[in-house]
Amino acid sequence: MNDVTAAKLALTGGDPVLRELAPTGWPVTTDADRAAVLSVLDSNVFVSDRPNEPTAVERLERSWAEYLGVRRCVGVSNGTTAIELALLAHGVGPGDEVVVPALTFVATAMAVVHVGATPVYADVDPNTFNMTADGLAELITERTKAVVPVHLHGLSVDTDAIGAVARRHGLVVIEDAAQAQGARYRGTPVGASGNTATFSLQMTKNLPTCGEGGLVVTDDDAVANRVVQLRQFGETIHPGRPRRYVSHRLGFNAKLNNVQAAYTFSQLERFGEYHEARRANIAAFLDRLKGLDGLLCPSEPDGYEHAWHILRFVPDLDAIFPGTDAATARDLLIRALRAEGLPATRYQMMPLPEQPALRSVCRQERGSWPVTQDVVDRSFTIQQRHLAPDAGPLLQGYADVIEKVWAHRTTLADLAEGADH
Incomplete structure (x- = not known):
């Protein structure tokens, strides 16, 4: 001793x-971050639906897409909304099942419920705390439409193995990378695997904003365009053209604002x-x-x-x-x-399907996620x-x-x- x-x-x-x-x-907020926010305040352009001028949101979208090496990035109001809009953009809805891990933040499953689908919970690996390909395969039914693997705590899932199972069964893969900005899997940045992926910019995240924010990334232009419509009341806004106020689909008011985008854009420099x-x-x-x-x-x-x-x-x-x-x-x-x-803190207090808000939509028997239960029962965490x-x-x-x-x-x-x- x-x-x-x-x-x-x-x-x-x-x-x-x-x-x-x-x-x-x-x-860590620096003078550069303060200057970036003040530049938006001085510009008097606070929202992202201005078709006649480039915005801080667009700059952040381009920069994050370039960082990952993907075609498109769409800024939205928060990480939970990012998952919801990604699910909707891929056609996930009522009658569909979506496999999610039993160990993750509640937003992952709530997003599935919000679009009318049913979450199905996969147990996790006891060392990585992530969903496994075998765990996914065991849960697939004729109703399974998508899987939302979570890169929990900042460690990527085995994207190749999960992707192989998903392709074999024709499933949409939407990666929840809310906690994994900067993570890599076999040299590839998380979010650049070819699937649609979502990120959170909430102030505690590795790439933060001064409040809440989210990003959806994809190489599929059609998916990205649908997310852009969904975040803006289902409208299509063309650069250089007046806004027409025509809604082509049932959308939301889920935009990222320019103050938050400018803060994150400045953070991205470091x-x-x-x-x-x-x-x-x-x-x-x-x-x-x-x-x-x-x-x-x-x-x-x-x-x-x-x-x-x-x-x-x-x-x-x-x-x-x-x-x-x-x-x-x-x-x-x-x-x-x-x-x-x-x-030291516990973080999750129970497996995700045991959350009171989610019990009524869980079709699995309690105790179907023994590894998750054991991790929750025994572990402690360090955060932020x-x-x-x-x-x-x-x-x-x-x-x-x-x-x-x-x-x-x-x-x-x-x-x-x-x-x-």
């Missing part, structure tokens, strides 16, 4: 490793620099933890480049707290980490504070916290036994 790990746990009256929870530090700094910081952090017994750390499989949006850890609670139920053990471990200054490029020293402090708590596993096991009785 070193001086840090030998010290008494803060949970039992000792001094914490970190005196207070660090501020998130994300997003996106690569931040991405590389984050990867270096997290590699050094995880290198400190890889030898700890009973702790499954987030990892990067060969051929993948993780964006590290969220860090999820799965402890072996049975080994650390023998005879203690998972909920008691998990909560005690999280309390110990937080007492030392590491803001690690995203800033200068978060390296903070992450080293977090490594000190985890090493200290792991060095006192026996003390925690004794506390758990007392709590259990």
Whole structure:
């Protein structure tokens, strides 16, 4: 033990490793970002439906498409809307089933329900936390129209394998890349696989805006044109022509505004620099933890480049707290980490199909996603504070916290036994 790990746990009256929870530090707003936003305010052009002048939304769309190497990018109001409009643009609707992972944010399934389709939930891999091709194949029926694989926490799914299953069954693939800006799969940026993909620009994301926003990317001009119509009341707006106010399909008011687009466009200038700094910081952090017994750390499989949006850890609670139920053990471990200054959280509180809002539209039996349930029951996450490029020293402090708590596993096991009785 070193001086840090030998010290008494803060949970039992000792001094914490970190005196207070660090501020998130994300997003990093610079003078360039402020100038970009002020330029929109000075222009008095705030929305994207102005046919006679280029807008910040169009600049962002072109730049993100160029970054990914895809033909089209369409800016929309948020990441959830991006999934909804992508589904509708591919003709998904009432009577259709859409396979989604059982472990993801609720928006993935809600988007499916919002377009009138039924979500069907695939269990996930216990190491990557992502949907697998085998899990998808088991759920396909004559009603399956699409699959929405989620690149959870910033790690790509096996796009090739899932794509092969989808092609074999004639399924539409719409990738949910809300947490995966900057991730790569076998050298290809997530979103550039040839499928339609959606991104979130919400302020906590790796590529943020000053609020909410979303992007839909595709190589299919027809799909992109439908999304453009759907975001603007079903209208077609031609550059250089007056707006006609004719709706060709039932659309929405789902536009991205120019202030938010300008902020993200400015952030995009530093996106690569931040991405590389984050990867270096997290590699050094995880290198400190890889030898700890009973702790499954987030990892990067060969051929993948993780964006590290969220860090999820799965402890072996049975080994650390023998005879203690998972909920008691998990909560005690999280309390110990937080007492030392590491803001550990659970993130998902239940498998996605167990969400009260979604139970009535779930056709599967409860318990059909045992891996997801186990991950939810046992894991803790680190979110947002690690995203800033200068978060390296903070992450080293977090490594000190985890090493200290792991060095006192026996003390925690004794506390758990007392709590259990």
